[in-house]
Amino acid sequence: MASLVDRHTGFVAALREAGLPVSVAEGLDAVRAMRVVDLLDREALRAAYAATVVKRPAHRVAFDRLFDLWFPAAVGDGAGAPPERPARTHGADGRPVPAPLDPRVRLRREELADLLLTGDDAGLRQFARTAVAEYGRPEGQDAWFSSGVLRALSPGTLMAGLLNAVLQGRERGGMAERIARRTFADRIARFEDLVAGEVRRRIAEDTGVERTARLTVRPPLERLDFSSAGRAELDALRREVYPLARRLATRLVQKQRRGDRGRLDFRRTVRASLASGGVPLTAHYRPRRPHKPELVVLCDASDSVSAFAHFTLLLTFALREQFTKVRAFAFIDATDEITKYFQPGADVADAMTRMAREADLVWITGRSNYGHAIKVFADRYGDAVGPKTSLLILGDARSNYGELSLPILRDLADRARHSYWLNPEPRRLWDTGDSAASRYGEIVEMFECRNLVQLAAFAEELA
């Protein structure tokens, strides 16, 4: 067991490697904090580290994972003593009986159902530890997997029984059921998390903490590739988009405020000077008329950029709430206006499904055809772009070797006040295959935008 100082430096190094900007001063703060909290209280230690080195909510998941690896709750079998008897019943042929028929597994499932029903978190943690010891290592292998535990106990299938237990014959399908269902779904997810954490701890014991950390910790949200984001991460990204749009809006306002202050309000200035014997100490200005930026968003909604499209549509939606004048258009190979689905106050999930159902996007091929999309846009909605408009195009510029409509785009870009293109592909892939990145890039300034950091950087650029 390494000394506490080694543990600390190793932990901080791992945090940095995972993309958390932990400065030397913050590391020292953490050490100072450790001197005043009870080191045997693991949650207090976690809180001390979190308060000193984690300064963004998006970093918290990576932090918690690494903390669990560096400061594990238990060593070896830990408090969950090794199972006294085999966890599985073996049949006459020496192979384990299938889990649903195994009485020992059934017993465990009942135990789990009780814990889920009461919501006893400490008990659940203890149970997860034992369950991994029992089912986490498939027979004949020496690696740990959470899938073995989840397959044997299949916590998802306990739902029906749990609902029956709390609803006690009350009407199904009502509000009570929905609320109970969500509560149990949360607890089951919590159990799955605990199992995954315990499995990581076991792996770390076998193969070393550093290695495990590198394999299991995903990059923090703001550096996560839009295209490789899972469902839960997309949800998290969605929550990050709103503050970003708000920030963009405030930046635009600030920019304009920093300019000249508007005309002198002579009357107010003179009236105020009466209080100081006719000396005008404070000058009052008329408020400047707010400048309303107009935004036209044109985004690729095809499959090749689906994760990105999902995300940019959310960005569009968020922008729509912040600015009065936003018009949004989506294209695959035809183009349709989608502004109406994104009314301020509308529900974002609804808007997305309605858009997918009603908007006239797919023309023939179902693959993005930039040339046709730009042409249709210019023909049908060309007047949306004017001298006050910022034109924002979101897409990977892969036109499946089709027509590019460069002159039409040039014309649009010339008419707009600014035009920008966000490309979700890494810059090194631009111009490979059917990508027309630099040919479009010559007309419209193109930015690589693969994660929140780059999007935020662009937001600053726009303002």
Place this chain on the structure above:
Amino acid sequence: MSESTVSEVVPGGTAADGAFASPADAAARLADVRYLTDEAIATTVFLAQVLGKPLLVEGPAGVGKTELAKAVAAATGSELIRLQCYEGLDEARALYEFNYKKQLLAIQAAPEDRAWQETHDDIFSEEFLLERPLLAAIRRTGPTVLLIDEADKADVEVEGMLLEVLSDFQVTIPELGTVEAVRRPFVLITSNAARELSEALKRRCLYLHLDYPAPERERDIVLAQVPGLEAELAEQLVRTVGTLRALEVKKAPSIAETVDWARTLLALGLDELDETAVARTLGVVLKHASDQERAVKELGLG
């Protein structure tokens, strides 16, 4: 010119009476003033005090960020000084300014034969200084909690000023010299994260992300705030609010709204939260028409 105030700085806590002895002590004393903490909150507040560092608290609206500052002040017997941030907040409103009108009067009332230099020194003295929250917090000798509320609303320039004040707890007034803190205030900065605060500011602060509370803690909060509420109804209420928050509504219900809802149910004499009760009182927790529609659909209230 008057000399600067120089005294020994007592880092918040160690010598001060009213300081928390341990995270558990912090939790217990905050609970005494009816602020229920969890382990992370109690530990972080304790650390902020012992290390003498400002505490930055971020999180959605209505999870009790400002309340925390008030509770810390009440629990430690400190005075609460509050600086509310807004767009256009400047040094004159945050730190200090000279009372121009009074200065003007003093100049006009000065005898003819008095030298200008004398008058000048006179009008830039303590008497004409209007102290604003930051300076007030630094100069106070008693225990103080300085709340810098909604720091994300202020302009970036204000952050620069905060950095200067919070790193050394001193302020330089050109005409008066440097004012140093006699006793470091407990500083709590809140932010709704409408704007990302600068890295430099975050580095100087301890950080606490306050989120919607766990169901058990929220139930206890509601029970503490609304006497006479049945525990079972509180449990139902908290679960329902949790479900509403999970719907990703535009404005998720805050703790304050949960408490309001509990009061509403009590006032209406409802002892169970069934579909009709929720449908009747949904406006207490959801303040957007689209959110209400969504809840009605998702909860099957139709």
